[in-house]
Amino acid sequence: MYWVTPRHLAGDDxxxxxxxxxxxxxxxxxxxxxxxxTLLYVSPDGxxxxxxxxxxxxxxxxxxxxxxxxxxxPDADSVMTSWNAYFTAGIPYExxxxxxxxxDTREAPDIGYEGPExxxxxxxxxxxxxxxxxxxxxxxxxxxxxxxxxGLQPPLVQDADPRPGLMGWQAWTExxxxxxxxxxxxxxxxxxxxLVAAFASSLASPAVVSRRTLPKDAEGRLMVVRxx
Numbered sequence: 001m002y003w004v005t006p007r008h009l010a011g012d013d014x015x016x017x018x019x020x021x022x023x024x025x026x027x028x029x030x031x032x033x034x035x036x037x038t039l040l041y042v043s044p045d046g047x048x049x050x051x052x053x054x055x056x057x058x059x060x061x062x063x064x065x066x067x068x069x070x071x072x073x074p075d076a077d078s079v080m081t082s083w084n085a086y087f088t089a090g091i092p093y094e095x096x097x098x099x100x101x102x103x104d105t106r107e108a109p110d111i112g113y114e115g116p117e118x119x120x121x122x123x124x125x126x127x128x129x130x131x132x133x134x135x136x137x138x139x140x141x142x143x144x145x146x147x148x149x150x151g152l153q154p155p156l157v158q159d160a161d162p163r164p165g166l167m168g169w170q171a172w173t174e175x176x177x178x179x180x181x182x183x184x185x186x187x188x189x190x191x192x193x194x195l196v197a198a199f200a201s202s203l204a205s206p207a208v209v210s211r212r213t214l215p216k217d218a219e220g221r222l223m224v225v226r227x228x
Contacts, residue, residue, distance in 0.1 A: 002224050003225045005225060009222050012091055020093055029041040068096065074110050085099075090183035090215070091185060094209055111192065112195070119150075131149075134149070145176075154186055170187070208225050
């Protein structure tokens with residue numbers, strides 16, 4: 001067992017489905033297997049859903065297949081979701097779990113009042129630095145291996161607002177310049193900024209995390225605090 005930092009380079013230890021499934025069950029979300037070989041979790045109030053979609057292979061972010069899809073809707077009878085967020089395998093499960101707690105504790109998960117600065121301030125509080133060319137939309141970790149940026153929604157990222165040119169948050173980690181991404185995350189334009197900030201703050205946390213296996217491309221950039 002390794003206790004390592006920074007969190008954004010730690011990977012998911014190959015247990016992303018199990019860890020997030022346990023977190024959702026602990027929050028009281030109900031789970032159903034679907035005909036697409038996915039696992040769908042629904043919040044007790046019926047407003048939020050989280051689905052393990054890796055088996056269905058819906059699409060890719062940064063060349064990696066999406067593993068979890070998170071969504072919210074305005075009321076339990078609504079067919080249309082207000083927003084969606086997508087996460088590939090390899091993402092640190094602690095950050096996604098903290099986001100789910102933030103979503104679960106919100107009375108109206110589809111409504112937000114904060115602006116983009118909320119996300120950038122959350123990252124700055126953890127030591128991340130703003131991009132000199134795009135200080136109002138982009139921040140990076142001090143080692144320049146991870147980026148959080150507000151930009152055009154990638155193709156296939158769905159939002160209740162159908163207009164083209166919508167801006168949504170994206171995050172990714174590239175352990176070594178030119179190497180494949182370790183993980184990617186995409187948030188549609190309608191995701192409240194304070195929820196994105198909850199994910200960003202957890203992702204950038206300097207607290208050590210435990211792993212049994214370490215991502216190969218990140219081994220040289222991970223600090224192993226202790227091992228057993």
